[in-house]
Amino acid sequence: MAQTLFEKIWNSHVVDEQSGRWLLYIDRHLVHEVTSPQAFDGLRSNKRKVRRTDLTFATVDHNVPTSDRSLPIVDQTSAMQIMALEKNCKEFGIQLFDIHSPNQGIVHVIGPELGITLPGTTIVCGDSHTSTHGAFGSLAFGIGTSDVEHVLATQCIWMEKPKTFEIKIEGKRRNPHAVTAKDIILSIIKQIGTGGGVGTVIEYRGDTISELSMEQRMTICNMSIEAGARAGLIAPDEKTFQYLKGRKYVPKNYDEYVEYWCENLKTDSGAKFDKSFTIQTDEIVPQVSWGTNPAMTVDVTGRVPSPEEYARGNPDEEKAAAKALQYMELKPGISITDISIDRVFIGSCTNSRLEDLIEASKVVKGKKVSSKVRAMVVPGSQLVKKQAEELGLDKIFKDSGFEWRESGCSMCLGMNPDILASGERCASTSNRNFEGRQGFGGRTHLVSPVMAAAAAINGHFVDVQDLDLN
Amino acid sequence: MKPFGIVRSIVTPLDRVNIDTDQIVPKQFLKLIQKSGFGQYLFFDWRYETDGKPKKDFVLNDLQYKNSKILLVRDNFGCGSSREHAVWALQDYGFQVIVSTSFADIFYSNCFKNGVLPIRVNEQTLQKLFSTKSEIEVDLERQIIWVNAITIPFDIEAHWKKVLLEGLDDIAVTLKHEDKILKYEKAQENSKFRIS
Secondary structure, three states: OOOOHHHHHHHOOEEEEEOOEEEEEOOEEEEOOOOOHHHHHHHHHOOOOOOOHHHEEEEOOOOOOOOOOOOOOOOHHHHHHHHHHHHHHHHHOOEEEOOOOOOOEOHHHHHHHOOOOOOOOEEEEOOHHHHHHHHHOOEEEEOOHHHHHHHHHHOEEEEEOOEEEEEEEEOOOOOOOOOOHHHHHHHHHHHHOOOOOOOEEEEEEOHHHHHOOHHHHHHHHHHHHHHOOOEEEOOOOHHHHHHHOOOOOOOOOHHHHHHHHHHHOOOOOOOOOOEEEEEEOOOOOOEEEOOOOOOOEEEOOOEOOOHHHHHOOOHHHHHHHHHHHHHHOOOOOOEHHHOEOOEEEEOOOOOOOHHHHHHHHHHHOOOOOOOOOEEEEOOOEHHHHHHHHHOOHHHHHHHHOOEEOOOOOHHHOOOOOOOOOOOOEEEEOOOOOOOOOOOOOOEEEEOOHHHHHHHHHHOEOOOHHHOOOO | OOOOOOEEEOEEEEOOOOOEHHHHOOHHHOOOOOOOOOHHHOOHHHHEOOOOOEOOOOHHHOHHHOOOOEEEEOOOEOEOOOOOHHHHHHHHHOOOEEEEOOEOHHHHHHHHOOOOEEEEOOHHHHHHHHOOOOOEEEEOOOOEEEEOOEEEEOOOOHHHHHHHHHOOOHHHHHHOOHHHHHHHHHHHHOOOOOOO
């Protein structure tokens, strides 16, 4: 029978089934400092070991400072959590890319760049944006700390089988430099809602997907969780295999694997999905979020909607939109391009890879950041930082007035010192515009790297379709 | 985990949709390395003024709900970050049951692992619960909510029901299937395209 890619990967990892629940084998377990200490404590108190230290990789990303790494960490609670991970990795025999490692970085950036992420594998991490790895045709789930402990101890997780959701992304973008993967995924979430994917694994398909680079595909899969999905998937192709070739942890006889993956890792023609949605990219323009969840997003050419316009008859959503406008201190009807900003953040597991930085640098090159704006670039990993510096991007950003920082999650969630002050408004390339996400009282507008860069220069949002981005 | 019994309490109505886990526990409290004591941080930014005084208009600060064990919320509760700290906070605060029309997937399974029962009901039932002032009773064994002498049945996955009622340790249960895990690993070892 014709099968979807999801079903193929799922079926090849089933260890057991008990009354509608499946025990799945996990090929890669990524661990970071915030959601793991309680899991290691659990192992210790039950005298359990880590079952597969060879499949477990750890790094510090969520609360590491992005300032000078030769200095001690000022925040004592952060330092304690980082030390706890070091101690736990040592005690249980787990490979750790620590704060001084050349391979340190956001867990979802380093997985692919080290070739830990491979097509056809199952990957888990105690972080919802684990969906990022789906860009490689890997079934990747975010899990809670109890499941982190469970995977450490058993290398398996129990799951109910998710439904399948096909999202076809088709058409030709008017200007691929201005309309990015971020704008595509925000457009999708705007239409299907933050609960649109609950209980499903999304497979992104269609001619636009084939056209996107691996880094752009990661941006799309990354935000699957913002649509509520369990995971996002893209079938691997030549671009996937080229990207991974020669990376540190890929198998030795790589070319043979590629042949095998080519044959086995795609949705069969005629396979049925439980749900389907199509988006045409021809009409998509750059997106800007105005509210406090990622579905509260409009075209850069548009205006802030009224709660009634946004809610389309749903009273709960109408109330939520009114609260969001109040929190964001925005009035319905104002043009998006009239919204002034105080801060710019280019970074996060959504948009901190080399290509993101290259695209953003084209906007800022030879220009100055608005005097009203404080702007920062936080590369996703030490490797991204190094590659960007080799291209001279650090100089371009610094010359225009951006701060150029060390790698980590940084202001995406503000667990380290990189936070918004109350009332500050930020153009951010991250994934969540929740209340207080980037700092108590802070106001986040989600945008692409080029949109963020252009906002930094102008002090307000501008339509990057009007700029020369080639 | 303690076996889950009958829960009787008034309900705390928190009338908002899409409540994300950043609101349930803000990030500044994720740096703790233990599981206990998170109740004081529950809905922190909604619950307290910047000077630490309780916000008068927030439902958790209304004394009539002080000993409530049942939280009532709107659609898509627990979306966003996978942080289990959200459930640790709800549980530590005293909530044993959360009722909504839907929950985010990761949050939903995190609940069961910490002795919290998330119940999905339809819109009509949720509305009825939002308008009740009296105590309600949740009987997991019989899968029934009692409201003003009316019974409302609810669905729950058989496995999760068992986990809660018996207070099972998930890992111990899985390790009973270790022969199957070993068998899977053996097959991988012999596979030409080994990935684990």
